[in-house]
Amino acid sequence: MRDKSETAPASARPLLTDIAERAGVSLATVDRVVNRRKGVKERTRQRVLEIARELGYLTETQGGFYEAERPRNIVVLLPSGSNPYLRLLGDQLRERVERSAPDDPFLRCYFIESFNAQALAEALRRNAGWADGIAFFAIEHPLVREAAVEVLAAGTRLVTIVSDLGSLPEIPHVGLDNRAVGRTAGLLIGRLAKQPSGSVALVAGSRHYRAHSEREAGFLSILEELFPHLRVVGMREGHDDAGENYRHTLGLFDQAPDLVGIYNVGGSSGGITRAMRERDRLEVVFIGHGLTPDTRRAVVEGAMDVIFDQDPDALVDRALRCLSEQAPVARPLKFDIYFRENLP
Incomplete structure (x- = not known):
């Protein structure tokens, strides 16, 4: 037997506004639930999903998908510019986005103006609204420290990669000694x-x-x-x-x-x-x-x-694991030393 929502004409199908009105919440809240974004209390999320099923917006199968734990939203912030290694790191992240599985973290990568502490601080605050965790190439500057403290206190996990904020030991670091x-x-x-x-x-x-x-x-x-x-x-x-x-x-x-x-x-x-x-x-x-x-x-x-x-795959793996599982960073990454005779 086909689900009613599959056979109903388009004009009769419920809208997000219908769900919001019935659940007594804002349209923005319904949008967050439907798109599995952060910032919604669990009781409210369950209420929205219940109404969505009652109205036929979601099938029972789809509803089960929303009941599963939401994959984390992860943002990586890198310096822009002509540094070939950082471009390689960005390419690795883009490849991960393209081959990601449904249960993998939702991953986004942005390049921020290099050596611009204000731009990095603004990027941290701007992305904290969507991200459960942010990995960033840190600039040691008061503006960046203040933004990091603020974002961390609001519940977004942080990890620094390659270069850290030495005065904030509560933010783990993934990189070399x-x-x-x-x-x-x-x-x-x-x-x-x-x-x-x-x-x-x-x-x-x-x-x-x-x-x-x-x-x-x-x-x-x-x-x-x-x-x-x-x-x-x-x-x-x-x-x-x-x-x-x-x-x-x-x-x-x-x-x-x-x-x-x-x-x-x-x-x-x-x-x-x-x-x-x-x-x-x-x-x-x-x-x-x-x-x-x-x-x-x-x-x-x-x-x-x-x-x-330092292997960019190992760097990204360690950072994502730290943000997704809140796993401690046990030790610095190893680094490889290459001469002409041992190039891989």
Whole structure:
């Protein structure tokens, strides 16, 4: 026997406004229930579903679907720009959306203006209305901290990825032990440098990314301990932009003719390798982050010596599990170290 709602003419079928009127709630509330969004009390949700079945808007089968636990709504906020690793991370998230199963979390990914604390704070507040959980690439800034505290207090779960908010330990973090990463980079440059003494330089996206400042601190600490003969010529902030990194590198070559090593703690290493090729300075040891097509090519061709990489799939898996299951983050992610000879 066919359900009455399947045989009724279109004009006779109930509308959301009919359900709202009968249930004594707003149209917006009915819309939230029908689209399985957050923000509705359980008693109200059950009342709306009951009326929807009585009026024939939902079949019994459909009603059973709504009785099941609602998949969580998850938002991922990433910095926009030309950083190839972050674009790769965004591609991975889009692929997950396309192949998601009905019981998987509803996943959305947005790119926010890089290094703009106000834009990130506004995005956190704006998406908290829909999202049960938000994973975001944090900027260490008072505006972002205040927004995170507000969103967390309102019941939306948060997790930082890649770079965290160190002053808010109640927000879990998924990423590397960045101080250890920086120390490893310093150790490799100290061991691989072609000259026993000389200058070394760091290029970062911004010190407002805690990940970058921690890598810098680790790098400086091991040079002081083990390689005092290497002189650090300072940190350049390239904002993960290939053009800025290119100009900074040219300036470094002019400032420090004895340059023996460069560590790019951020992204967009292509600008650095371009400057190295133009100045014929491929003897300079260069270490950067993110296994992407441009860094792979640079290592194969000898313009880059080492790539530090964190698997984007593992990063996303850990973040989604943390938000969906409220599972604690037990330890930092492992990172892979690639040379030309062991590229996957």
